[in-house]
Amino acid sequence: MKIVKILVIILIVTFLIACNEKKDFIELEITEIYHINSSDNNDLLIIRVPKNYKYHQKVLSSKFSVKPDDIYMDGEDKLARIYIDNGIDEVIVTHHIKIYRYDYIVANQFENIKEKRPENLDDFLVYSGSDELLVIAEDLTGKSNKMTINNILRFISENMIYEIHDEELSGYDAYLRGEGDCTEFSDLFATLCMLNDIPTRTIMGYYFSNCNTNIPFAHEWSEVYLDNYGWIPIDATPKGNYISRFPEKMDNRYIYLGYNGYSSPYNYAYSEGLDVYYDVEINKLN
Template identity: 25%
Template sequence: MRSTAITISAAVFALLLIFAAGCTAATEEKAGSAAPSPADEAYARGLAEYGAANYRVAEERFAEACALYADAGDPDKARTARNAMFQANRTYMEYSLDTAAAEAALREKVPGITDAAITDWLENRAQKIVSENETLYFYDVAGDYLYAHPDEMQKQNERSLDFDYVARYAWSGNRSEHGPYVNPVRYEGVERLEIPFEALPSTGILKIWFPLPVETDAQRNVTVTNLSCPDFIAAGPVTTGPIGYVYYEIPVEAVNGNLVLSADIAFTSYEQIFEDIDPEKVGEYDTSDPEYLLYTKSERNIELTDAVREKAQEIVGNETNPHLQAQMIYRHIIETYPYSHVPHGSLDAREPKVAESTHMFETDHGDCGTQSMLFAALCRSLGIPARAVGGYQMLLSETPGTHFWAEYYLPGYGWVPNDVTVAEVADWVVIPEEKRSAFKDYYAANLDPTRLVIQKNVDAPMDPAIPGDAVVFRVVRQYPAIVCDTAEDDLDLLCMECFGISLEAVA
């Protein structure tokens, strides 16, 4: 739950502003009532501007209110205004291009693009937001155009993408074992967060949820050693359950120089092979099981709407077998929704909240996380337990890259993986059609072992939980979550660039 003030409807925003300005007759007539302070007035104006989709002005008003509350010696209200300022900034920050800049980005990245193509993309398909009555475009508007036009993407990837390397598991002819868990790879490495001293506040407590590997059926023998600052570990390390993490509470006064948190990690990742599933041998679901209920319900970013239910039924038609239904949904996504980058920060912060799965369903835009969440939503709407698994991949290169993929549950078989995003990479290169099909077939019910799993589903719960009014990126824990009541800057956002993972396959 975010600050309740931010979720007030637009109509109430207007009323609240009028009240704060002291313009109602009732306020004028009430004897002895205190007039709203300048800080309250600034905060009310911020609420009104946010409700009117004037996000940049709202950020300015909330910043003004924060400073005024601080000067008045009211740290609680100052923190509330600061959080509202952070939220307003996150709402629009990924939409950094005006129309002229968006057009220029398309011309630079897509040689030979026509004026008509630019106009059509910007008016009808590009991701955009309106703030202060100005249309602002998502920063990767040109990259998303390429993803939506495979012929153009193939031209640019002709020399830059080694697809034989990417397909080394999907096209392997040397698989001697049958699944589901084969070909283990042992990884060792280091996670490291380094926050510059100058970014830290002078007082207060840093609350940090630091991500770690978690045990799964396909990721085993997880070890975490040499954790920094052991005296300030308040919970964990946790490497079982829905998500891996360790929780710190660090007094800022105890930090001398840059704050460095690190952990040595190791785990064994298995290739998952489920391509021999017999639909006739899939068992019946226990619909009263808590895990079944958990992974078939609507949630914050995997939303089950009537439209999603109708689409799922349209996709599967008369098919009733859950495995075959899930395979039909997988095919539908890779054939219907081209990969694209999306404004995750805005989706996570904006009020009213838009679920990631719904954003993709309504806009046709989705990256690995959004695609996996929509896959899960479509499956869940049919009563098939499904989830979006998050962490890193070492498939495209040896350097870990953030990634999400999906799983659906079949009685008698367990959690079956697929990766709609990696499957679509086959459309970005010129290869024989039979190889393209084989690659997509592999990722329909199999998964390579080049994975680091941090969480088994989006919005995975942690203990202690992130405070409801804190402004952090809640969907995933591929980066640490950082909360500090005394910080003037959005540390959670700034410190994403301060975190990294290095891994090496050792066996």
């Protein structure tokens, strides 16, 4: 009996180590199944397709059960356009992706400092809204952008709780309610950063747990631009009682699908004339 208990303890410890192991990268197989309940000839389905993101992910392959009529770029987002013929009841898309742990110190190595500052940064400073948020943003201004970002993350963690709503709220409305989901957290974070002249953009994609499940959930997070670092990913949605702070590293559990979040007309998938829903499953390959 004592030997059995020891073996059980060893197995539990091994499992916990595996779950918390910090690898520089992991390889994933992502399977998206689009179920089509009704279709006439040439109904349109547009699907977001993951692409390579420096320091974050590398797409090794993408396979479609129905060949796309076109794969194209909409701004910085990659999309597949598929016209569905009558009789097709599902489209299966499989991506083989390598996801890296982000290290902002590595991103500041000498070879990367030479990269040009994006010319369109002003596009990520556009904001119109509440005067109250302007006052709050000024109160959160620190001696450096990094300190300001930390102040904003702490403010959000202390003033909002995570709660999913059927309706989509602005970051300001969610702040007034004191609750929201990742969409509202990232929107409020972006607003307060932009009011402090920190270029910020919203990312949409999947977040998954390495060990608990192979079913990811749709998620939004942010990227801020800092000179000599480039675009830095930051997730303003608190994890439990964790107080968010400027991350030195970001775990490789974030799968990038595109920018602009729910403000994009395509969201995760877009259809014309189709009754569509989809499932997503992720399998870890290493």
